[in-house]
Amino acid sequence: MKDLGYYVPAVLLATGFACRVPGMRRTWRDPLLRTVNTLLIVASSVLFFAAPTTIALVNRVTGVPNFSGPLVYSILTAYNAACLVMIINWRGGSPEAARRASLRCLAAYALVIVALFTLFSLGDHSKERLRDLDTYYANTPCIREMIVLYLVAHSIASLVTTVLCWKWSVRVHGWLRVGLVLIVSGYLLNLVFDVLKFGAVGARWSGHDWDWLSTDAAPPVASVSALLVAAGFIVPLVGPRLSHTWQSWSAYRRLGPLWRALHAGPTVEGGSVRMAWWSPAELRLTYREAGILDGFLSLAPYFDLALHAAARSAAAGAGADPRRAKAVADAAMIAAALTARARDPEGRAVRGEQPEAASAIERAQDLVLVSEAFRTSPIVEAARRDSARAGSKQP
Structure with missing residues (x-):
């Protein structure tokens, strides 16, 4: 039953992606819409692959104990990169400048993903952990560094996006402001997720057991955060259309x-x-x-x-x-x-x-x-x- 907390939001996000598939051929050259599509499918993938049932399946298929660990961390890192690229393209400006900034962001997070798998391959991860890998291996060389790296990369992306979106939201109005407020709310929850994870890992470093912060408290926070962020990116794109449709229905009824x-x-x-x-x-x-x-x-x-x-x-x-x-x-x-x-x-x-x-x-x-x-x-x-x-x- 606990897997539903992962699978339900994953299905909702995948449904949002599926609804956009018919129009992808027309909008594929638009970097903004292309990034929204990527964001939806990556956010759905994070939640799907983070479910304990999926973790066990991936470990069994690959034959590598805990291979799901760096896989989930990498998908989460790709999600962070997609969000930052979305912000870069959303803010407008010179297309060339936006393209260069997007490429730098993608390159930086690609290096993080390479480092995650490298550290995983160098560490001892022989005992499979489906729900508490972060805390169980918190003191294991190389695996410890892998865990800290993904949390730091996630925290930086969350903090930067929160600050940028908040500053931007006070200067705009309408559907764009609604979307930015949703994104800020989602990324504030992302920061809460990071605090919970760091708290659980730090407790292990000091000899205490606060694993429940990581295994019980953090996952639902991550699920709600992913939904809020995805909604924040979608609302400014579909909101004006929905508003126009609502106005048409209202006028139709009033006539x-x-x-x-x-x-x-x-x-x-x-x-x-x-x-x-x-x-x-x-x-x-x-x-x-x-x-x-x-x-x-x-x-x-x-x-x-x-x-x-x-x-x-x-x-x-x-x-x-x-x-x-x-x-x-x-x-x-x-x-x-x-x-x-x-x-x-x-x-x-x-x-x-x-x-x-x-x-x-x-x-x-x-x-x-x-x-x-x-x-x-x-x-x-x-x-x-x-x-x-x-x-x-x-x-």
Whole structure:
């Protein structure tokens, strides 16, 4: 069951990577997106290979006791390098300067990985340890140095990334700030992980047994940290898209009252279009706007510009700003026109189309204001009642 603390976040990160696979061919030349993809798969690999079950399997397959030790440490080191490269490319600047800095970072951490395997090969690691290799071999020559090296490399990367991201986060806003705060939170947990590991190893050096810091406390901290850091790098890339989609869905729903009112009577061209349930929010919004505008054209013979002017003056007098006052006037004119059309569908009492009235109603966000006014404004309700009362007085 304890392996779930490794495998569950590993699967989540791998799923995030899999979701990006279809677009990799288009974005592979973008160093920022390429590094995000690398970061996701490396973070997932760290957690997968650090699980005790996987550790035992790797040791058995390779036939080398504790071979998983330097393997996991190397993958973790590669993860640190990927994070630093991500920060380098994320901050922008000259592409050549970013490329040189990225190469220097990768070279430094590649040397660390080579040193980890070299120290492992020189040390005595004959007794397999699945969960407490760090503390069990804390006093073993060469293995001790390997453990300290990976912890120092991890601590340096965590500290540098935390400082850089924190300084950057106070100068930016929006989704980028959210991502940076998540990264800082994740790397603060990374530093907690390092403190726990150093504490357990240092206790062994002084003759004490604080192994629980390394075996029980540190792993869940590492899992949460990996998820936070990965989320921090992903959020600024997908956040704007999600925000735009949410705004489209919100506008689509808020246009519902106006759309339903316009299509409750005679069918309007464009009103019968059926969208598949998986259709994007932007496409649904476009069709709904088009259906509403088509409805306006069919109502044009019934529009009353005098009523529009009176409703606009009333809304302004009630304290509405010019844009909202116009939306209330549009909604009042539409409500009265719908009532007039309902009692005279053949249009015998109208005096021909009034294109200025139809074109006066704007698209997009103004349509949302019109829809909200249509549903809630007392001025619109008064126009609706007055139109119905006028119709009842006609012979």
